[in-house]
Amino acid sequence: MVSPAIALAFLPLVVTLIIRYRYYFVLFYRAFLVRVWQDCATGLSREERAFQYVLTNATPGDPDSILEAFDQWCSKVEFISNIGPKKGKILDRLLMEQSPMTVLELGAHCGYSAVRMARCLPLGARLYSVEMDQRNATIAEKVIRLAGFDDDTLIVSPSDEVIPRLRSDYGLETVDFVFMDHWKKCYLPDLQLLEGSGLLGKGSMILADNVLFPGAPNFLRYVRKSGLYEWRIHQATLEYIRGIRDGMAELVYQGIKGGRAG
Ligand SMILES: C[S@@+](CC[C@H](N)C(=O)[O-])C[C@H]1O[C@@H](n2cnc3c(N)ncnc32)[C@H](O)[C@@H]1O
Numbered sequence: 001m002v003s004p005a006i007a008l009a010f011l012p013l014v015v016t017l018i019i020r021y022r023y024y025f026v027l028f029y030r031a032f033l034v035r036v037w038q039d040c041a042t043g044l045s046r047e048e049r050a051f052q053y054v055l056t057n058a059t060p061g062d063p064d065s066i067l068e069a070f071d072q073w074c075s076k077v078e079f080i081s082n083i084g085p086k087k088g089k090i091l092d093r094l095l096m097e098q099s100p101m102t103v104l105e106l107g108a109h110c111g112y113s114a115v116r117m118a119r120c121l122p123l124g125a126r127l128y129s130v131e132m133d134q135r136n137a138t139i140a141e142k143v144i145r146l147a148g149f150d151d152d153t154l155i156v157s158p159s160d161e162v163i164p165r166l167r168s169d170y171g172l173e174t175v176d177f178v179f180m181d182h183w184k185k186c187y188l189p190d191l192q193l194l195e196g197s198g199l200l201g202k203g204s205m206i207l208a209d210n211v212l213f214p215g216a217p218n219f220l221r222y223v224r225k226s227g228l229y230e231w232r233i234h235q236a237t238l239e240y241i242r243g244i245r246d247g248m249a250e251l252v253y254q255g256i257k258g259g260r261a262g
Helices: 004-020 022-042 046-057 063-076 084-098 112-118 134-146 159-170 184-197 211-215 217-226
Strands: 102-106 126-131 153-156 175-180 200-208 229-237 245-253
Touching: 004 022, 022 046, 046 063, 046 134, 063 084, 063 112, 084 112, 084 175, 084 200, 084 229, 084 245, 102 112, 112 126, 112 134, 126 134, 126 159, 134 153, 153 159, 159 184, 175 184, 184 200, 184 211, 184 217, 211 217, 211 245, 217 229, 217 245
Parallel strands: 102 126, 102 175, 126 153, 175 200
Antiparallel strands: 200 245, 229 245
């Protein structure tokens, strides 16, 4: 039995830790505890619950109302790691400035960022979204169609299998814009796969989310050292949780080092 005196001595430390890491507790509570509880209570997956909410609260064919419904659900009900409204605005701005004709998304989850991007693209642009989880892809497909983007292509496979086949199976010559938002450990190998496949041209932009939290240190180290990119970090906070620092890395491919520009 711990004596009350010893317990009291540790109290300031415990209080300090709780205050200091309160946003991480909130994240753990909303992303994990609420999810487990709701999975048992509803018999539905978190993604299916989010979709039910979107179906009830958004207007079909109106992408902004679909994004708004997702944002309300993720801020007030359960956490889902969509890019969210704040970082989403940076993504919107970059897409509108770049006007890319071919866009590749790695990690579609429920289709939030796919809808977000599709509404910013110029007429005739093509969006290829890659999602390896079949259940997530089913929801993403429904969300993308609900928003009215019937021409977007959803590829259900792991990114490292899809990237080498983009040229042969989907007829892509170059990719103008890549949005990376899948597992962080895949960022570096997939970037190198894209380089090796010749799909990046001079000026192709890569935007990688969550490079500070949960973080992609190997990816950032490589980008810094490779000399292949002009790059910057957009400082932000984690989607739907203020108080946890995060950032997105914006890379612009400069072509093959010491050789012909891509
Ligand atoms: C953070 S969520 C994507 C959120 C989405 N981009 C958004 O903002 O709405 C990550 C998703 O990437 C998928 N994923 C992870 N690694 C992948 C890979 N190597 N290939 C394809 N999908 C992957 C996961 O199944 C998950 O659905």
